Amino acid sequence: MPRILTDERRDLVNAIGEFCRRECGTKERRDELTAHGQEPHNQEIYAKMAELGWLGIAVAEEYGGAGLGMADLCLFLEETAYGRVPISGFATTIISAAAYEKFGTEEQKRTVLGGVVNGRVEAISMSEPGAGSDVAALTCRAERVPGGYLVNGQKTWCSNAHIADHVLLIARTSREDSKHEGLTQFMVPTGVEGLRISGIDTMGGREVNDLYFTDCFLPDDAVVGVPGQAWKQLMTGLNLERMILAAMMLGTARRAFDDTLEYVRQREQFGRPIGSFQALKHRIADMATELECARLLLDDVAAAIDAEPGRVFAREASMAKLKCTELAKHVALEGMQMMGGYGYATEYGMESLLRSTVVSTVYGGTSEIQRDIIGKTYGL
Known part of the structure; x- marks a missing residue:
């Protein structure tokens, strides 16, 4: 279509x-x-x-x-x-920029948003060793001191911190009855004293990091938005994060499909192109149909968000993220299978597409979390 x-x-x-x-x-x-x-x-x-x-x-x-x-x-x-x-730095940059644009001071906006336009990278840090899917369980502490806050604790899986100008840090500034309260966002320069950034080796290369805060002083003007209200602020950005990841993986899925299609058209076995065999032809047809469904879903949700920019489309954005990331992983796996040994070889590139898609069903809220969110919107 x-x-x-x-x-x-x-x-x-x-x-x-x-x-x-x-x-x-x-x-x-x-x-x-x-x-x-x-x-x-x-x-x-x-x-x-x-x-x-x-x-x-x-x-x-x-x-x-x-x-x-x-x-x-x-x-x-x-x-x-x-x-x-x-x-790869663009995704975290635009997610972070949106938070500054909504809640930052004028000085923060001009620093960060102006930097984005000019090619600077930004990062955001939520996850901790004991707080992944349950982000609100974080314990990294920002203690109030004269003139600002003193931060201590560890963050993990922080994408692009090593190439970013700032990290948008979510830390706990107070203990409240609800774990979702008492969280605050901070603008942290990556070169600040008391912050150590340590890369985590992954199958996707150098992208994520551990962050170690040791008596890291942040002045009052480092606070982004309202102290203690970071959770509510984060919720306003759910559309953006999920749609970003969905769009990236739709593009990756399309690339894996096209590379696979080109291969099965050219590769011959038993005297004819392997794509002419029904076993592969039907798999190609199924993937093409699923890609069209994913594209239509993404386009429709994006149009709805543009029509009502102040509304959180929790169900629809989660559906887009779930569908596009799971599909990308499936298409890359199918591509590797249909390409046989060549799909496994670094020369052809399908293995790198597979590596980039596998993690997409984990970051930004796992597929299980997305399904849980969708289910809750139906009263379950």
Whole structure:
């Protein structure tokens, strides 16, 4: 089914596609840009996108951005993921930027949002060793002291902290009857005294980090929003985080599908292309149908969010995240199976697509958490 786009959006999609083919269109070039897959963010490419004005696509015009909505942002994310451009820092940057835009002081907005537009990276830190899916159980403590707060504790799985200018930290500033109360957001410069950033080795390369806070002093003006109200502030960003991850994985799923399709059309066994055998042909047909369903879901939810930007679409955003991430993992696995040994070889790239999709059903709220959220919206 053809995607119906405005002329402006079609031009954006075409421009991104051309950029990706030119800058990272071959495996050799992507290996060069990512240190053979170990560095998923390349600042040189990121800076070029900043010059084109793309990184500020969802940033308000008064801070130098384009001031566009969710549909445009999702298109950008989908197309850059499809083109395999190494800008992993963008997702956490735009999630963090949205929090500053909603709740930050004017100085914080100009620092962070202006930085985003100009190619700077931002990070956000919620998870702890004992608080993953149950984020509100976090214990990293920010104790009130004269002139500010003293932070102690450990954070983990913080994406892009090692390349970010700031970390948007969620810490506990008081103990209340509800664990969802007494949490506060802070703007933390990554070079501040008392913060140590330690990389975690993963199958996806250098992307996530442990953060260790030891008597780290943050002044009063580091608070983002209202002290003690971080949980409520975080809830307003659920649409954005889930839609970002959904769009990225839809693009990745499309790329895995297209690479698989190209292979089964060309690879011959028993005297004919393997894609002509019913066993593979039907699997291709099923994946193509599922991709269209996922795309229609994502487009519809993005349009609804743009129509009512102040509303939290908990059910719909969770559905989009669940569908697109699970589908991406499935398509990459099917691609590896249909490509046989070549799917396992680093030469062909399917194995790297699989590595990038497997974790997508975990970060940003696991698939199990998304299903639980969807179920709750039906009164279950």
